[in-house]
Amino acid sequence: MAGGLLGIMESIKKDKDLKVDADTFVDPNEVVEKISTGSIIIDKLLGKGSTIGGIGRGRMTEVFGLESSGKTTFALSLCKEFQKIGENVVFVDFEAALDRDYAANGLGLDLSPERFMHLRPQNLEEGVNIVDKILEYKDANVGVIVMDSVKAMIPKTVMDGLVGDEPPMALQARRIGQWLSKITKTIKDTNTSLVLLNQMTKNIKSNPYQSGGEYETPGGLAIRFYASTRIELKGVTKETVKAINPITNKEEDMPDSLKVRASIIKNKIGDPYRRAEFFIKYGSGIDNKRSILDMASSHGIIKQGGAWYSYREDSGGFKIQGEDAMREFLLREENRGLLKEITDKLIFKQDPALKEEAKILEEQEANMERKMTKKISSAVKTEKAKEKTVVNLE
Numbered sequence: 001m002a003g004g005l006l007g008i009m010e011s012i013k014k015d016k017d018l019k020v021d022a023d024t025f026v027d028p029n030e031v032v033e034k035i036s037t038g039s040i041i042i043d044k045l046l047g048k049g050s051t052i053g054g055i056g057r058g059r060m061t062e063v064f065g066l067e068s069s070g071k072t073t074f075a076l077s078l079c080k081e082f083q084k085i086g087e088n089v090v091f092v093d094f095e096a097a098l099d100r101d102y103a104a105n106g107l108g109l110d111l112s113p114e115r116f117m118h119l120r121p122q123n124l125e126e127g128v129n130i131v132d133k134i135l136e137y138k139d140a141n142v143g144v145i146v147m148d149s150v151k152a153m154i155p156k157t158v159m160d161g162l163v164g165d166e167p168p169m170a171l172q173a174r175r176i177g178q179w180l181s182k183i184t185k186t187i188k189d190t191n192t193s194l195v196l197l198n199q200m201t202k203n204i205k206s207n208p209y210q211s212g213g214e215y216e217t218p219g220g221l222a223i224r225f226y227a228s229t230r231i232e233l234k235g236v237t238k239e240t241v242k243a244i245n246p247i248t249n250k251e252e253d254m255p256d257s258l259k260v261r262a263s264i265i266k267n268k269i270g271d272p273y274r275r276a277e278f279f280i281k282y283g284s285g286i287d288n289k290r291s292i293l294d295m296a297s298s299h300g301i302i303k304q305g306g307a308w309y310s311y312r313e314d315s316g317g318f319k320i321q322g323e324d325a326m327r328e329f330l331l332r333e334e335n336r337g338l339l340k341e342i343t344d345k346l347i348f349k350q351d352p353a354l355k356e357e358a359k360i361l362e363e364q365e366a367n368m369e370r371k372m373t374k375k376i377s378s379a380v381k382t383e384k385a386k387e388k389t390v391v392n393l394e
Contacts, residue, residue, distance in 0.1 A: 023189065032269045033057040035085070035143070035193065038077030039286045040343060041278040041295060042262050046229065046270045050347050053270040055144075055195070058188040059228035060180070064198035064217050069233040070260045070280045071197045072098070075146045076107050077286050078195065083110055087143025090117045090134060092127050094152035107285045123156040124172065128179045135186050144193040150176070150219040151199035169375055173220025180226045196223060221369045224362070230266040235259070236277060257281045257290075265358045273355040274348045289339070293327055296342050302326070311342065 009025055012018060034054035036043050046053030055061050055078060063071050079089040089109075091098065098118065103109045110116060117134070121127030131145055147153070155175050158167045187194050196219075203216045217223070224230065240253040263275040278291035296302045296311075303310045309326040310319040317338070320326040330339050 032059065033191075034269065035078070036081045037074065038081050039074070039262075039278050039291070040288045041276050041291045041346075042074075042231070044346055045262060045264050045274045045276055045348055046267060048270045053267075055193050056228050056269045057193055058191045059269065060184065060187065060194040060196065060226050061229045061231065062196045062198055062223055062227040063231045063233060064200055065233035066200050066215070066235070068258075069235045070258060071199075071233055072148060073107070073280055073285055074231075074233060075148065075195055075197055076103050076109060079116075079144060079146060080107055080109050082143035082193075083115060085143070086141075088115050088117070088141050090119065090131065090142055090145040092119045092121060092131060092145065092147045094121060094124075094127060094154075095148055096120050098148070102283070106283050123159045124153040124175055125156050127153065128175075128183075132183065132186070135183075135190050135192060138190070142190070142192050144195060145187075146195045147197065149197040149199050150217070150223065151201065153219070170220065172218065173222070176219050177222030180222050184226050196227070198223065216365070221365060224266070224365060227266060228268045229264070229270075232263040232265055234261045234263070236261050255282050257287065263354055263357075265354075265361065271350060273350045273352075273358060275351050275354050276348055289331055290327070292339070292343050292346070293330060295346055299346060301342055301345050311338075 012020055013025070034046070034052075034056055036054045037046070043052050043054050046055075063074060065071055075091075079091065082089055100111055100118070104111050111118070119127065119130060121130065127147070131147075134140060134142060134145075153172065153176065155167070155171045157171060158165075161167065183194065186192075198217045198219060200215045200217055203214060236259040238255060239257045239259065241256040242251055243254040244250070245252045245254060258280045259277055260280055261275060261277050264270075264272050266272055276295055279287040279294065281287040281290075293302070297304055297309070301311065307321050308319060309321075309323065311317040313319045318326070318329060320329055329335060330342075
């Protein structure tokens with residue numbers, strides 16, 4: 001028998017009294033497999049150093065932000081990447097708001113029942129219990145499960161009650177925390193990616209003179225704890241183009257695209273505290289090529305002087321007048337190699353300002369959790385005190 005820790009490991013494996021699971025001892029050569037998000041910019045943000053990253057297999061990812069920040073489009077783009085490698089998708093639509101036409105015709109997802117299971121649970125418990133049951137079927141070939149959204153995961157007690165009834169303190173957070181403690185091992189064993197979309201909401205109790213505290217993400221601290229990756233999406237600018245309005249039949253400024261800022265708040269499988277911007281084109285999803293060209297210009301990879309854009313001008317590159325002309329040139333099929341070369345040069349470094357913002361967000365969330373714990377403890381003591389003061393009239 002081998003000596004040292006290796007010998008101890010072999011002895012423990014053979015010990016019939018312990019009944020150790022085969023996966024308890026981690027393979028030293030184990031590597032977390034990563035799947036593309038559908039956005040080249042975010043894949044680079046999620047990498048380590050200059051390597052390409054993505055969503056971890058067998059891990060939980062939280063994507064959060066304000067309304068209309070591109071969370072659902074991002075999640076559906078990720079789902080498409082899983083379908084590309086032959087795996088199936090489960091979309092748990094707690095909001096009952098998924099636009100199936102946009103998902104199929106705009107983003108190109110296969111929504112057939114064999115490839116895409118679309119659930120609309122009546123409450124939190126029903127949704128998570130169905131997900132647990134799906135993962136028991138090893139032949140389901142489920143690559144990713146998307147929960148949209150945490151904000152809409154309402155416990156059964158609340159759904160069955162009347163408006164105005166006071167629900168048990170922090171019930172949603174406690175239910176979600178209980179489920180995540182179970183599901184984390186299950187998704188690791190099945191190599192399934194779990195993606196929770198979370199809606200940031202205004203914290204009406206926050207002090208406007210305090211740093212942070214203006215917004216909060218529902219669901220409790222368990223989500224932050226169990227997530228391997230946390231991505232914040234924020235809509236920066238909405239862009240328009242001149243086009244014919246089908247209603248008025250006149251040329252007007254029509255919505256065209258949304259510029260989104262992605263911030264990697266936490267990343268246990270890559271580098272955290274990075275951020276960059278990408279574009280979502282209304283009706284067709286993430287616009288990778290425009291995102292790359294925009295970031296290449298802002299990073300100085302493509303040089304800009306007045307109206308002129310240039311890249312390796314003296315060694316087989318280009319010098320073109322006008323952004324539209326430059327973009328049209330690089331999007332031609334014969335220039336695909338040049339576009340890839342520019343993409344490969346994009347390297348995102350850690351942002352110290354983002355690290356400070358993440359620290360403030362974590363302190364805010366922890367503070368809210370402490371306050372909630374005190375309220376629960378106080379409520380429990382009050383109930384016990386009431387029980388003691390009940391007079392037995394028998």
